[in-house]
Amino acid sequence: MKQKVIVYNKVDPTVIEYLEKTCEVQYFEYNDQLLNNPLFLKALSEAHAILGSRLKVDSSFLDLAPKLKIVSNISVGYDNFDIVEITNRGIMATNTPTVLNDTVADTIFALMLATARRVPEMVQNVRNGKWIKSNIDEEWFGVDIHHKTLGIIGLGGIGSALAKRAHFGFDMNILYHNRSRNEEAERLYNASYCSMEELLQNSDFVCVMVPLSKHTEKLIGRREFSLMKNSGILINASRGKVIDEEALIEAIQQNEILGAGLDVFSQEPVATDNPLLSMDNVVALPHIGSATKETRLKMQLLAAENVVEGLMRGTPKNLINHELILNNR
Structure with missing residues (x-):
């Protein structure tokens, strides 16, 4: 059975195609009411991975995602992650450095x-x-x-x-x-x-x-x-x-x-x-630091690669909480 992945940012179709080779993918358009969407909450309850860049991933969010194995940010920053809480639950956290x-x-x-x-x-x-x-x-x-x-x-x-x-x-x-x-x-x-x-x-x-x-x-x-x-x-x-x-x-x-x-x-x-x-x-400026078509595509693909490597092999190359994960395993 394929691992279930939620993508909640708009991404290039090639990113979805890449993920669908190994995973079951559900896409949701991000908005401020996403956590009030029953369809999203149902998908989250069964998800093994989420990919995006805006959702606050903390204890209350993680309580809604008991099967989660990896959270993948399409960003070099990860201040939306409660790294301690994520790590305590044995979940991998990744980002997209270098390409931007x-x-x-x-x-x-x-x-x-x-x-x-x-x-x-x-x-x-x-x-x-x-x-x-x-x-x-x-x-x-x-x-x-x-x-x-x-x-x-x-x-x-x-x-x-x-x-x-x-x-x-x-x-x-x-x-x-x-x-x-x-x-x-x-x-x-x-x-x-x-x-x-x-x-x-x-x-x-x-x-x-x-x-x-x-x-x-x-x-x-x-x-x-x-x-x-x-x-x-x-x-x-x-x-x-x-x-x-x-x-x-x-x-x-x-x-x-x-x-x-x-x-x-x-x-x-x-x-x-x-x-x-x-x-x-x-x-x-309106937070356009990495906002070019070329770089955003590279970031999206890297975030997707992190998901696949994490789910398939447990070793994504851009693991943020590497040492903490090792201590918990």
Whole structure:
């Protein structure tokens, strides 16, 4: 009998075809009322695997899925997983790292350039007929990126891809703060390890690339903004809640920092009355870090491969809770 898999994100048809070679697949379109759908709840009660990226997988969810063997996120992040609870029940948890590194790094650089050179603001000025003379005034000037200092908080796969672009493409000086030294980045990109305080004080651009956890929530707050240069620009493409959003608003309003480029917010979709959206020196994107057709397909296929490997062999290559699972078995 085939193992039963629930897919609750819209995926490419090739992903479903791949899963159906070995599994029985049921698809549900994600919405906020999915857990109130009787058909979904019935399927969940019999499911051996779920594949998607939004559902909060905690004890109450797992109580509804007694046969579950693996949860597969179509994302490098997994803050929607209660890893301890999942592991205590002997369930495998997987994600999709590496395949999105370059695409997210591209997005981050787009944010850096757009914020530093005030691209959205200048586009609006042109469209609104404010460009009325050939030589623009200094009030429209931006700031350079090349030969500046980029501070990366969290130098993992995406951070390393960002450092590569900054070093080779823009001759930037790279500072980084991490839980452990990244000797490869130090060797390849001349990155310098330093304390959080040193990074904040000396960086022209501060890029936050840490996963969301109880240890990183509001990692950057009032104290951190006070340490940044007045000419500093904050870039966040990780998770919105790693930034204290009220402190960020205050720092920009009080000119403690020059501006911010944000792909993520504490509430998503972001509220239309969020003060950050009315600030000319803030560039806001709708969490599009990995959102290209090519990369999303790679992520979906990798998530599906994790499911098949987990169900068929018990050893998916992107197992998040590897050591904990081994201890429980």
